[in-house]
Amino acid sequence: MFKKILAAVTAAALCVSLAACGATSSSSTEEQAPASSAATVEEAASSTAETAAETLRVAGLKGPTTMGLVNLMSGNPEGYTFTMYGAADEISPLLVKGELDAAAVPANLAATLYQKTGGEIEVACINTLGVLYILENGTSVNSIADLKGQTILTTGKGTTPEYVLRYVLTQNGLDPDSDVTIEYFSEATEALSQLQAGAGTIAMLPQPFVTTALSQMSDLRVALDMNEEWEKVAGSKLVTGVLAVRKDAVEKNPEAFAEFLQGYSDSVEAANTDLEGTAALCEQYGIVGKAALAQKALPECNIVFETGDEMKADLQTYFQVLYDADPASVGGALPADDFYYAG
Structure with a gap:
């Protein structure tokens, strides 16, 4: 059954490569400090397990859908790890298996993952409108x-x-x-x-x-x-990217996830106001090849942080158009209400 899910999701991921730009190699912003020499092996293992349980593992695609995250990534905030990927089909199986908790991905991939996992995935925000x-x-x-x-x-x-x-x-x-x-x-x-x-x-x-x-x-x-x-x-906004998240990761610590979303919102605001600084970070993290290109492109990439009823309304219209064109583009059915994170 799991192999069927991965096969279907991988096929869908190949249809949403618009948001991915550049190379296909992945890299992580996480830096792990060595355990204290005074710590025992048992203490170190326990600490590592506890950190893994508390850390929100976030992935991003190289391209517009992750530009709004870079200011949050740059602060190396405690409680989150960020990993960059070049293609959506690298991220999909990791979300399905629970090896990632959240990812900035094309909107219809999030809908497909929701269907293929039996509703284990939800959408927390729209991060990119049309590009x-x-x-x-x-x-x-x-x-x-x-x-x-x-x-x-x-x-x-x-x-x-x-x-x-x-x-x-x-x-x-x-x-x-x-x-x-x-x-x-x-x-x-x-x-x-x-x-x-x-x-x-x-x-x-x-x-x-x-x-x-x-x-x-x-x-x-x-x-x-x-x-x-x-x-x-x-009569609604054109959508490109969203933040897809595993429901079990949210339910494990809803307060921490709400805090993450606030940091994400602040990061998006910075992406739209500090173009030079954000562009430099886009180059640093390999999201866009050159800072000069990123700085010119940022105002036209429609980076947003849209949640709640507004998010739901825009996505429902968008998904309906895609479904009418090809039901497989959204996983074979329109997402139910539980797909939309309510906070």
């Missing part, structure tokens, strides 16, 4: 209607970028299969290289690739913000 933008090397596109007859270079075939694009086009009266030509590439870097090579003039890309593209192509501009276009037709 998708329509770019144009020209000036002809100023509305969704202007995309009719155009070719759009993008990534994410069969995943959330495709579902978002098709939904927005359809709600604006365009048929994604006949009114536009959508060319999909396996990675955002490939779509960007095609745009640079002149294979097309319009692309839908995520941050921070948008910032990279704008810095490399002088005539390129942001034509449409998909967050704004989503809100016009869906």
Whole structure:
């Protein structure tokens, strides 16, 4: 049964790689001090076990979903350990097995994990809103209607970028299969290289690739913000990332988890106000390659700390769109009310 769960979750994780940028190696911010020479072996073992039981083990993906965590990570706070990963499919089995307690992951992966674990996973907050933008090397596109007859270079075939694009086009009266030509590439870097090579003039890309593209192509501009276009037709915010958490980790010490969330909220506020300091930390922890890129991208990455009813409303609308496009994208069913952490 466990192997089936891991197989299903791994498949889902491959569909949510939008939020992961860069390398696939992992590293931990935790530093362990050696046991005192005066301590006995039994005392050291007991202390280690107690620390493990009290420590909240948090994972993050390299990319926008973890940018809001870096200021909390940098303080090396007592009671938490942070580990960075390059891909969602590295995190999923660790959450399923209980080797991680919480992780900043794409929203639909959290929903999939909830289904595959029988409700053992919940979502504590939205940490990143939409990061998708329509770019144009020209000036002809100023509305969704202007995309009719155009070719759009993008990534994410069969995943959330495709579902978002098709939904927005359809709600604006365009048929994604006949009114536009959508060319999909396996990675955002490939779509960007095609745009640079002149294979097309319009692309839908995520941050921070948008910032990279704008810095490399002088005539390129942001034509449409998909967050704004989503809100016009869906009446709610477009979501990218969330903090998924094991319910048993919360139930073990709800006060400590509430304290962690407060620290997370403060960290997000710092990410939106101290761009230079946060960008430096993003480079330090390998979340974004260079601080200069991170500093330019941060204001456009829509880093938030959204909880409670607002979180639930935005996620329910988002999940409904994904479910209508492909039920497997959210684990085969819409999450029940117990998926949403109430505090």
